[in-house]
Amino acid sequence: MKIVQEEVRKGPWTEQEDILLINFVHLFGDRRWDFIAKVTGLNRTGKSCRLRWVNYLHPGLKRGKLTPQEEKLVLELHHKWGNRWSRIARKLPGRTDNEIKNYWRTHMRKKAQENKRAISHSKSSSNHCSSSSNVTAVNSFPVQDSGGVSFYDTGGPDKLDLAGKNQEVVKEGEKGYSMDDIWKDIDLSGESNITPINGFYDEGSCNFLYPSVASTSWEYCSDTLWKLDGEESKMFLPGDEFFPCNEDARVFLTG
DNA sequence: AAATTAATCAACCGCCCAGTT
C-alpha cells in the first residue's frame, strides 16, 4: 500500500492530462482550480491547471503567429497600458497574455538589436544624426539580459500604478528606457504609422466571449478536442471508463 | 552534416488582491 503522497507533478502536460482537465473543467467550470486539481487526480497544482487551460486548452484560442493587425494592436495597447498583458489580451480575441508577452519580448529584443546595429553603423559611417535624442535613448537600451530587470519592462502610463503595487517605485528614466523612449525607438524604425484600429476593439465592446463553461456543452467541446476524430472523442464522454479517474470525482459525479 | 545561435513556446514562481472565515 502506498502511503507516501505523490509529489506534485511539474513540467509539460501529457495528452491524457489535457483530456482529463478538459473534461473536468467542462463539468465544474473554470473557477475552482484547486478543486479541479484534486478531483482530476493529476497531482498538479490548481494554478498549473488554470494556466494550462487558459493558455492552451481553452476553446477559441488562436494558433499561430499574430497577424499584422494584431501586432499593431499589441503595440498600440502596450503604448497605452504598459505591461498589462492580460488586459491587452482581452482585446485580442483568442490570444493569451502569455502569448502576447512572448511576442512583445521577441519583438522588443529584435527591435533593440536592430537599433543597436543601426546605431553602430551610423556611428561608424558618419556623425550627422537628425535625432540625437532618440539615439541617446536607444543607446541606453540595455540589450536583453535574462535576470535583473527586463529591458522591455517599460511600465507605460500605468507605471506609477504598478510601481505602487509592487512597492518598487521606479522613477521614469532611471531604468534607462522609458515608454516614450521605446516609442521613439519604434518611430525610428519606421513603425510610427501605427494608428488606432477603429472597430477592431473598444473598451465597451469587447464581446468576445468563449462559450460559457458553466453551460457545459459537448458540442463546443469538439473544438477543444481538436486532435480527436469522432471515434476517439467518444471515449471522453462522461461515464466512460476513462473519465473519472479519481474517487472524489466519482462520488461527485454519481452522487 | 554538425555545431552554434536565435526565436518561439510552455510552464513555473512569487507577489498581490479579493473574497471568505
Place this chain on the structure above:
DNA sequence: GAACTGGGCGGTTGATTAATT
C-alpha cells in the same frame, strides 16, 4: 479587522524548433 486561501497577473526560465554558419 485579522488571518487565511484561491485565483489572477507579470516576470522569468527552460525546452524545443528553426535558421545560420
